[in-house]
Amino acid sequence: DIVMTQSPLSLPVTPGEPASISCRSSQSLLHSSGYHYLDWYVQKPGQSPQLLIYLGSDRASGVPDRFSGSGSGTDFTLKISRVEADDVGVYYCMQALQTPRITFGQGTRLEIK
Amino acid sequence: QVQLQESGPGLVRPSETLALTCAVSGYSISRGHYWGWIRQSPGKGLEWIGSIYQSGITYYNPSFKSRVTISVDTSTNQFSLKLSSVTAADTAVYYCTRQSTSPGTYWGQGLLVTVSS
Numbered sequence: 472d473i474v475m476t477q478s479p480l481s482l483p484v485t486p487g488e489p490a491s492i493s494c495r496s497s498q499s500l501l502h503s504s505g506y507h508y509l510d511w512y513v514q515k516p517g518q519s520p521q522l523l524i525y526l527g528s529d530r531a532s533g534v535p536d537r538f539s540g541s542g543s544g545t546d547f548t549l550k551i552s553r554v555e556a557d558d559v560g561v562y563y564c565m566q567a568l569q570t571p572r573i574t575f576g577q578g579t580r581l582e583i584k
Numbered sequence: 585q586v587q588l589q590e591s592g593p594g595l596v597r598p599s600e601t602l603a604l605t606c607a608v609s610g611y612s613i614s615r616g617h618y619w620g621w622i623r624q625s626p627g628k629g630l631e632w633i634g635s636i637y638q639s640g641i642t643y644y645n646p647s648f649k650s651r652v653t654i655s656v657d658t659s660t661n662q663f664s665l666k667l668s669s670v671t672a673a674d675t676a677v678y679y680c681t682r683q684s685t686s687p688g689t690y691w692g693q694g695l696l697v698t699v700s701s
Contacts, residue, residue: 512686518681525688567685571618571635571643578629
């Protein structure tokens, strides 16, 4: 199994300030297609996880451009350029390289200061 | 837009079989993709249980050994999960999902299943 490790696990942020979450995989997520099979999801309080980013850097439909994904190989980052109150939740990275045998990071809890 | 909705009992007795169904709308299961079950418990985070392809080929997490069975009914556009010999450790929120590398995984609302006598 590919092990996914996120940091930090807790992230207090002042509204309007940027935020960054790191995700590291135990093996490269580069597929022969040239894409990195790494997704980002957010789980807002009381809701199911919802897709933010797929293939490492592609925003899902309806996701604000404040959210961006980057990285390569085994190291990936989710950035929020300006945090808003509605961004509170738990953010997960997920490897899709071994789809359907997916695995998740532990989650990063973003809270507003 | 694909929508998924889990249904089934919210309470299951220890040693019995947990049985859930996922109704899919807005997309035909027969068109492809993997259709999977993921659960979330406080102790273990998000855990992939298993998946089925529209052809009926199944993939299971070895952690569940021989306890899990996933099936699909393309005539009703539904797929199902059965988890046998449940214990309190199987108490979790169970999500049905459509898995894809592009554009990613879509999730149902989730169903809390409690294992208790």
